Amino acid sequence: MSKEKRSFHPASVFHQPFGEYRHALPDGRVCIRIATGAGEVDEIALRCACNYGAGLPFERDERIPMERMWRDGARDVWQAVFLPRDPRLVYGFDLRAGRRHFLCDESGVRPLPKSAGAIDGFHFAHAYPAEEKPAWARGCVGYQIFPDRFRRRDVPGEEPVEPWGSRRVANEYRFGGNLKGALDAVPYLQSLGVGVVYMTPLFLSDTSHRYNTFDYEQIDPLLGTKEDLRALCDALHAAGIRLVLDGVFNHCGLGFAPFADAKARGKASPYYDWFFFGEQYPCGYMTFGERWAYMPKLNMKNPDCAAYFLRVGRTWLREVHADGWRLDVSPEVYPDFWRQFRRAVLAEKPDAVLIAECWNDAREWCVAGDMFDGTMHYVLSGAIWGFFAGGALTLPEFDARVNRAMALYPQQVQDCLWSLLSSHDTARMRTRCGGSLRRLRAAAFFQMTHPGVPVIYYGDELGMCGGEDPDCRRSMAWDRMDGNPTLAYYRSLTRMRNGSRALRLGTFRTHEVGADGVYAYLRETDDGETALCALNTSGARVRRALRLPPQLAGERTLVELRTGKRVLVRGGQATLRLAPGEGWALARERG
Numbered sequence: 001m002s003k004e005k006r007s008f009h010p011a012s013v014f015h016q017p018f019g020e021y022r023h024a025l026p027d028g029r030v031c032i033r034i035a036t037g038a039g040e041v042d043e044i045a046l047r048c049a050c051n052y053g054a055g056l057p058f059e060r061d062e063r064i065p066m067e068r069m070w071r072d073g074a075r076d077v078w079q080a081v082f083l084p085r086d087p088r089l090v091y092g093f094d095l096r097a098g099r100r101h102f103l104c105d106e107s108g109v110r111p112l113p114k115s116a117g118a119i120d121g122f123h124f125a126h127a128y129p130a131e132e133k134p135a136w137a138r139g140c141v142g143y144q145i146f147p148d149r150f151r152r153r154d155v156p157g158e159e160p161v162e163p164w165g166s167r168r169v170a171n172e173y174r175f176g177g178n179l180k181g182a183l184d185a186v187p188y189l190q191s192l193g194v195g196v197v198y199m200t201p202l203f204l205s206d207t208s209h210r211y212n213t214f215d216y217e218q219i220d221p222l223l224g225t226k227e228d229l230r231a232l233c234d235a236l237h238a239a240g241i242r243l244v245l246d247g248v249f250n251h252c253g254l255g256f257a258p259f260a261d262a263k264a265r266g267k268a269s270p271y272y273d274w275f276f277f278g279e280q281y282p283c284g285y286m287t288f289g290e291r292w293a294y295m296p297k298l299n300m301k302n303p304d305c306a307a308y309f310l311r312v313g314r315t316w317l318r319e320v321h322a323d324g325w326r327l328d329v330s331p332e333v334y335p336d337f338w339r340q341f342r343r344a345v346l347a348e349k350p351d352a353v354l355i356a357e358c359w360n361d362a363r364e365w366c367v368a369g370d371m372f373d374g375t376m377h378y379v380l381s382g383a384i385w386g387f388f389a390g391g392a393l394t395l396p397e398f399d400a401r402v403n404r405a406m407a408l409y410p411q412q413v414q415d416c417l418w419s420l421l422s423s424h425d426t427a428r429m430r431t432r433c434g435g436s437l438r439r440l441r442a443a444a445f446f447q448m449t450h451p452g453v454p455v456i457y458y459g460d461e462l463g464m465c466g467g468e469d470p471d472c473r474r475s476m477a478w479d480r481m482d483g484n485p486t487l488a489y490y491r492s493l494t495r496m497r498n499g500s501r502a503l504r505l506g507t508f509r510t511h512e513v514g515a516d517g518v519y520a521y522l523r524e525t526d527d528g529e530t531a532l533c534a535l536n537t538s539g540a541r542v543r544r545a546l547r548l549p550p551q552l553a554g555e556r557t558l559v560e561l562r563t564g565k566r567v568l569v570r571g572g573q574a575t576l577r578l579a580p581g582e583g584w585a586l587a588r589e590r591g
Contacts, residue, residue, distance in 0.1 A: 008097040010109035012037030012075065015093065017122045019367045023410050026132040029083045030124070031410060034066070034093050034104065035075045044078050045094040050086035051123060057090045058116035066093075069509060070407045073400035077407040081526075087128070090121035130412065131369050136242055137324070137353040138415035139504030140195025141448075141494045142455035146424050147199055147223055148174055148208040149475045150458050151181030159222055165477075169470045171207045177475070179224035183232045190239040192461065193494030196453065197236060198244045198326055198355075200424055202229065205253055208473070209424070211288075211328065212253030212295050216312045226320060233321040242323035244353065245316055249309045249337075250329035251288040251295040258305075259296050274298060274305040288329065300337035313341055314348040324353035330365060330372065331358050338371040355418060366413050374416030377452060380405045381420050387537070388443035389432035395537060399513050406451070406508050414451045415505055421447055422457040424473055428466040429457075437463055438581040441489055442537060445583035448493040449523065449533045451508050461490035496562040496585060502531040503561070503585065511549060516542055518576065522549055531561065531587045536578035546576040552586065561585040 014035040015021055021033045032046055044066040049057035062085070066078040092105040094112060101112040107120040152175065155161055161176035162168055182199075189197065201210035204218045219226055233243050252259055258271035263285075266272060275296050276286035288295040300306050316322055325345065330338065338354075345352050354372045356365045362375040383405065387398035406414065421429035421443055433439035440463065447454040459476050463486040466472035481487060497503045506523035513519060517538025523531045530551040536542045552558060553572035560567055567574050567586060574586060 007037075008040050008100065008102070009037050010102065012040060013093075013095070013102075013104050013109045014075075015104060015122070017124065019363060020407070020409055022122075022124060023367070024087075024127040024130050025081070025410075025412065026130050027083075028087070028127075028129050029081055030089065030127050031079060031081045032066075032091065033069075033077055033079045033407070035077050035407075036095065038071055038074055038076055041076065041078075041095050041097050043096040046080045046082075046091060047094055047119070047121075048082070048084065048089055048091040049121075050084075051088045051090045051125075052086070056116050057121060058092070058119045061091075061116075063094070069507070070403035071400070071510070072404035072407065073397070077403075084127060087124075087126050089124035089127060091124065092119050092121045130410075133373050133412050133416055134324075134351040134353050136351065137196065137373060137453070138412070139451070139497075140453055141193050141497060142196045142198060142418060142453045143189055143192065143194040144420075144423060144455050144457045145182060145197060145199045146177075146209075146458060146473050147179070147182065147202060148177045148210075149473050150177045151185050151476060151478070152176045152178050153180040153184055154178075156222070161222075162475075164475050165479075166475070169473050171209055171470055174208045174222060175475050176222060178222065179219075179228035179232050183228070183235055186232075186235045186239050186241070189236075189241060192456070192491060193498050194241055194456075195498075196242045196244060196323070196353075198418075198455065199246060201246045201248055204255075206255065209470075211248050212251075212255075213248050214253045214255035215257070216252075216309070217315070229322075230320040233323075237321065242353075243321075244324045244326050244355065245322050246328060247309075247313065247325040248328040249298060249300065249312075249341075250333050251297045254294050254296070256296075258308075270304075273302045297332075300334040306334075306337050306340060309337075310340060310344045313345050317345065317349045317352060323349070323351075324355070326355045326357060326376070327372070328357050330356040330375075331360075331362075335365075335371065338365070342371055353416065355416070361408060363408055367409060374413055374418060374452070376423070376455075377405070377417040377419050379408070380417070380450070380452075381426075384421060384443055384446065385429075385432055388439050388446070389429065389434075395517060395519060396513050399510055399519065402450075402508075403510060411451075411507060414508075415453075417452040418455045419447050419450055419452045420455050420457070422460050422466075422472065423455075424457070425469055426472060427468050428464060428472050429460055430463055431465045431467055431472075435465065437486060441486070442535060442581035442583070444490065444493060445535055445581075446519075448497045449503055449521075449531075449535075449583065449585055451506070451523075454497070456490065461487050492562050500529075500531055500561055500585070500587065501525050502529045502587065506531065512547070516540075516544070518542055518544075518546070518578070520546065522551075524551065529587075531585050533583060533585045534576060534578065535583040536580055539580050541580065542576060542578045544576055545573040548572050548574060548586075552588065555588055557589060558586040559589045561587055 049061040155176040204215040356375040383401035386393040511520040
């Protein structure tokens with residue numbers, strides 16, 4: 001089809017003057033995005049001017065070329081990142097489709113008018129710089145610990161615990177994993193290249209998962225003491241690792257004293273409005289979910305309830321030197337509480353991080369920057385599971401979902417999203433893969449070369465298996481460490497990632513979706529550090545030429561970041577040699 005007759009649908013053009021489509025960066029630059037129908041538009045120029053000054057704004061506008069960043073199958077998402085001459089902006093979009101030009105402004109999409117006075121621009125009243133995300137929390141390697149099942153030392157003799165390795169993994173069985181055991185594992189975590197540890201709840205409870213908290217101001221004695229947690233934090237910090245705690249502020253346990261008082265005394269209790277009592281609920285009060293009567297839901301609209309948990313949030317950062325919170329069931333909590341919580345926590349520790357547990361699109365919670373720095377990126381996990389684990393997605397479908405996920409958030413938020421292959425709430429990745437280590441390793445390569453914080457669920461690096469909760473919570477297989485090739489592979493992946501700014505902090509753009517199963521994508525930082533990743537997702541060995549992007553095509557040799565091997569460049573191409581499930585990350589040689 002000629003360019004002159006190309007289909008262009010004005011209704012497919014989309015821009016919203018807020019959120020991920022328009023935001024300021026911490027350094028004063030502005031990011032503006034627009035979406036168009038896939039393949040319908042050849043070029044877009046952002047027309048940007050100051051809203052004040054003599055004459056009409058668009059008579060003195062600046063034209064900034066926009067880059068096509070992501071394609072999700074149905075649409076292209078374009079982006080311009082620039083430093084405005086004045087933070088009080090007015091802007092529109094000049095779109096070219098073949099030989100035709102269109103304007104997108106507040107009045108809609110129409111043929112480009114001849115008069116600048118006819119442009120009804122979008123207004124960015126004042127582009128105040130965004131709050132900086134903690135540098136340590138962007139792009140590092142994470143590690144999730146389920147404390148009861150990770151490691152134990154000196155378990156109190158009076159507490160009955162399961163033998164390590166027992167298959168009785170239901171919530172009522174406790175294995176006695178504790179903080180002293182986790183302290184013993186700090187050298188292991190350091191050798192694995194971990195930058196942040198996330199521990200599921202530590203506070204007093206009667207279950208192994210401890211999401212039914214009895215006392216938010218006391219460490220569960222089976223785990224240890226406040227002093228043990230402080231010692232663990234300090235040891236992790238000495239090893240260059242941060243610690244994030246799990247805050248369960250959507251619900252509590254039946255043993256939580258305010259709930260027990262409210263349940264016993266009814267409306268006479270000062271804590272009655274901390275909860276949601278009513279005959280419409282099967283057990284007389286609202287709970288987490290519909291069938292978990294042992295986890296009553298908290299009411300964060302109650303100022304006294306909110307004040308208690310704001311104090312909890314500050315106290316543990318101060319007293320044990322923790323570095324932030326992962327907040328359980330965050331979308332179901334009164335939103336303004338999270339704004340209060342963020343202010344309270346950052347007043348206590350300015351570089352603390354706050355991560356939401358949101359299983360879906362989390363823009364409401366993360367983009368504005370007034371609640372969370374990022375979320376557990378289950379949107380991306382779903383794409384990974386659908387492609388690497390079960391074949392529910394084709395490679396083009398997987399790429400479309402990855403691109404859609406990239407377009408959801410500003411880059412700073414992307415850098416803080418926790419990408420997960422497994423967690424305490426999901427089946428383990430190897431089990432999803434039918435036991436295949438090849439597919440697990442392919443997924444791990446993608447995870448470690450994608451933006452965000454790749455979080456390793458304890459034991460995945462050893463190739464542990466486990467079905468849905470609670471089977472995914474088996475005790476850590478410490479006896480499988482020696483000579484474990486999967487552990488060696490994970491260590492090579494984390495070394496690769498930690499040694500490359502492009503892999504930690506670069507943007508993501510698809511480079512190639514090969515018919516032979518090769519998936520190639522480009523990671524690039526603002527200052528031009530570049531890595532081209534190529535992953536063989538097929539079951540056959542691949543040997544062929546790989547076209548290089550202009551950023552790397554002029555080099556004589558490149559280095560493969562995981563292995564350190566040199567790769568010769570000829571005619572703007574490199575010869576790709578990948579076994580099934582194997583990946584390369586190519587970059588310029590240093591020095």
